[in-house]
Amino acid sequence: MIDSFKQVSWAKTASIYEVNIRQYTTEGTFKAFEKHLPRIKEMGIDIIWLMPITPISQTNKKGSLGSYYACSSYTKVNPEFGTAADFKDLVDTAQKLGMKVIIDWVANHTGSAHEWMQENPSWFTQDASGNFTERNGWDDVVDLNFDHPSMRIALIDAMEYWVNQFNIDGFRCDMAHLVPLDFWITARTNLEKTKILYWLAECEDIAYHQVFDTSYAWAWMHASEKVGKGADGLHEVYNILHQYAQYPEGAYKLFFTSNHDENSWNGTEYEKYGLAAKAWAVFTHTWNGQPLIYSGQELPNQKRLAFFDKDPIHWTSEKPLLHDFFTTLLTARKQYPVLADGRIFNLPTDVPVMAYIKQYEGQTALVILNLSAQRHHVQVAHEAFTGKFTNLFSGLSFEFNGHSQFELMPGEFIVYVKA
Secondary structure, three states, X not given: OOOOOOOOHHHOOOOEEEEOHHHHOXXXXXXXXXXXXXXXXXXXXXXXXXXXXXOEOOOOOOOOOOOOOOEOOOOOOOOOOOOHHHHHHHHHHHHHOOOEEEEEEOOOEEEXXXXXXXXXXXXXXXXXXXXXXXXXXXXXXXXXXXXXXXXXXXXXXXXXXXXXXXXXXXXXXXXXXXXXXXXXXXXXXXXXXOOOOEEEEOOOOHHHHHOOOEEEOHXXXXXXXXXXXXXXXXXXXXXXXXXXXXXXXXXXXXXXXXXXXXXXXXXXXXXXXXXXXXXXXXXXXXXXOXXXXXXXXXXXXXXXXXXXXXXXXXXXXXXXXXXXXXXXHHHHHHHOXXXXXXXXXXXXXXXXXXXXXXXXXXXXXXXXXXXXXXXXXXXXXXXXXXXXXXXXXXXXXXXXEEEEEEEEOOOOEEXXXXX
16 A cells, blocks of 8 residues: 555454345345344454445346446445445444444446436447447446546545445445556545545455555465366465565455355355365465455355345354354454464475464464365474464364374364464
């Protein structure tokens, strides 16, 4: 980030929970989702990210309900979800529970029909015939024209509206790299006058960290899918993680095994990772950066959610099966800062098993992840692996003297911590 921007203190290693309001409950409303907040807080989540809550353009809409990412107004609430008052109640409730709320912001384009179009057609891109157009092949949207200064002002005013009226805590910015960087610099500069916010970018352009606190780890995720499938080993994963380690101080990566795009279009984490799905989830919570959990991963949800039609997640009255799994990881990140930050030492293996030692302010952690469908033996030898360590998931403690051998079943994971 540029020097004038101050990262909010609570965001550095905060965990994020992405909420698909439409599919989260049978009702698909703010009020229905609000009932889940205490459970999500208990799990250890710090930030609630709501997918776009603005109304959807009915022109050229996809499916029966359309895409969240094709808005018809930047300053209204999608009536499908409830009222503005309902949204304010949701924000207030989450914040009272100690969580922050960020909203999805789609600055690159609007829906095919937007309330700005009649009075300000020049705010949108047009072809030689004067027809609204866009450049990415999405036929339900129209690109905004960032060459028009008054459009930029109106868009920033709309962002300020959500901060001023609802006291949100930040923005997740959709396809941030498709929007000129200087727009984001101006937007954050102006909004900082009102409130210091958290900024998450869906992009991997390092230049955008001049503005954004966190950016997506798309490259890591695509490489991770290949591990265990014979397409590639861990070499590509480690190369990408090394690249991330060169990012400037204060620039964080968002790690995830699923999100709304991945789940709907490329498959659930179980389709992508098979038996290694939970092991990769452990990675996202123990590597330096920020972990993301998508709606229903704690169930676990094993179906692709429809993107343009109603397709609710099926919650039961029982505690989600992976609630304790995620609670253990999220609670440990707070109890043991070494899991969220620190110096990393990769331990070489000749099998699809990832192993690394982390050290931070007197704390040490060992993480071993079997990312394959086969059983493997792994030798660990490192001077930091000495002393009394506690197994994060079993709670049992063991003494180690710098080296040990571990046998991991398919998809098994081990996390040891010494405080």
